[in-house]
């Protein structure tokens with residue numbers, strides 16, 4: 003039996019439910035860059051974090067802790083970071099539910115050099131109107147997929163992605179060329195084909211060429227802007243005032259915006 007509550011954008015005793023946008027795509031497709039462009043166009047970059055209406059979080063914060071033998075494998079480029087089991091999906095779901103309930107969250111940052119989270123270097127995610135969540139497998143886990151109000155897939159040619167990944171991983175992630183290419187052939191490419199690429203079908207908007215596609219980015223920004231304008235109007239002025247929160251007997255909570 004399910005219990006349905008209709009609220010005017012607020013949960014009692016909690017913050018407003020943000021509009022949650024999932025941004026997926028293969029490695030180095032431009033997910034972070036697309037999110038950055040969206041934030042820039044909405045004037046959300048050079049401002050106090052506590053005042054941001056739009057925030058962005060990354061799936062990197064949910065890589066699971068590795069044991070010593072897994073770390074040894076990772077150091078030789080023999081650990082599969084592109085497989086769903088590399089992530090703590092339960093924590094990812096719990097955190098997104100906290101965010102959807104309008105609560106402040108602390109997220110660890112990820113250290114690619116050591117293949118580990120930095121629990122002492124956290125980022126505070128303050129309640130916002132719009133939350134972008136980007137990562138290679140954000141549409142893979144059904145219980146997480148169901149939480150998004152809008153889903154974007156950044157679709158960039160695989161040669162371009164590999165070329166960008168080589169440069170980025172050598173310059174920013176402490177890898178050498180052999181490591182990047184071996185990891186790509188053994189894990190990244192096969193996992194993209196098996197786990198990431200099939201999730202493209204769940205996307206509401208596919209963005210060919212990533213951040214180069216300014217037309218697609220402008221359309222998405224326009225949609226977010228309309229949402230932001232609407233969410234600060236009084237209930238009687240809103241075109242779509244209700245959020246429907248569905249709780250099932252399995253304790254799952256679904257936050258649905260009518261839009």
Ligand SMILES: Nc1ncnc2c1ncn2[C@@H]1O[C@H](COP(=O)(O)OP(=O)(O)O)[C@@H](O)[C@H]1O
Nearest residue numbers: 028029030031032033034035036166170213214
């Ligand atoms: N449109 C683009 N043109 C040139 N370089 C790009 C473009 N988009 C992304 N990059 C570069 O490619 C690399 C990967 O981009 P990034 O946005 O981090 O991808 P992802 O988040 O999907 O891994 C980064 O070094 C970034 O600067």
Ligand SMILES: Nc1ccn([C@@H]2O[C@H](COP(=O)(O)O)[C@@H](O)[C@H]2O)c(=O)n1
Nearest residue numbers: 028029030083084114117118137138190
């Ligand atoms: N210790 C790690 C963790 C992850 N990776 C790779 O990162 C890729 C995901 O990040 P993107 O910014 O490229 O989306 C993923 O393909 C992993 O292979 C890593 O190399 N080392």
